[in-house]
Amino acid sequence: AQSVAQPEDQVNVAEGNPLTVKCTYSVSGNPYLFWYVQYPNRGLQFLLKYITGDNLVKGSYGFEAEFNKSQTSFHLKKPSALVSDSALYFCAVRALTGGGNKLTFGTGTQLKVEL
């Protein structure tokens, strides 16, 4: 069975500082990894994905994520955080084998960016 771990319930960052939201995964077969963001009372918005190719993936709103196969991680990063980045972030993995081609989500990390 596939799984995703987001070890931090909340991450606090000062505006202008770099941010990292951590994610590790477990799958059998090749992982297909995604990051989504959720604002209060809204659905999830797609940020970026890793399918194959470069380990550093760039996505929406200046976010990027680095795929590390040896550490089975896919941490979300942004060089300079904005207050408007404050939201709930979900990492997800999808595997064609063993996962039924369905997304499995982590428990989410609340990002709080303060002035």
Next chain:
Amino acid sequence: GAVVSQHPSWVICKSGTSVKIECRSLDFQATTMFWYRQFPKQSLMLMATSNEGSKATYEQGVEKDKFLINHASLTLSTLTVTSAHPEDSSFYICSARSGTGVNQPQHFGDGTRLSIL
């Protein structure tokens, strides 16, 4: 970009009534739609997966007679919560995907906040 519209965004109703939630893909054909349930400060729990024209596949523990899913067209899926009770109160989110290729991300609706009195 791909847009998924979910309606209504908020519904309050009495215990025992049935509630229908609609999910539409506005600018793409959704061969597969997903219904999730989200409890406060928790992750999304997949309830069921539906492919257009086929019966939905429910996850373990989800009552198919309680949560009726219809995916009659490539742009519309509905979730009907039958004989709703207070414990069914939750945030329900639909998601749609075009095709089964791994390159296809899922696009999400804005969710429906269901409150059963």
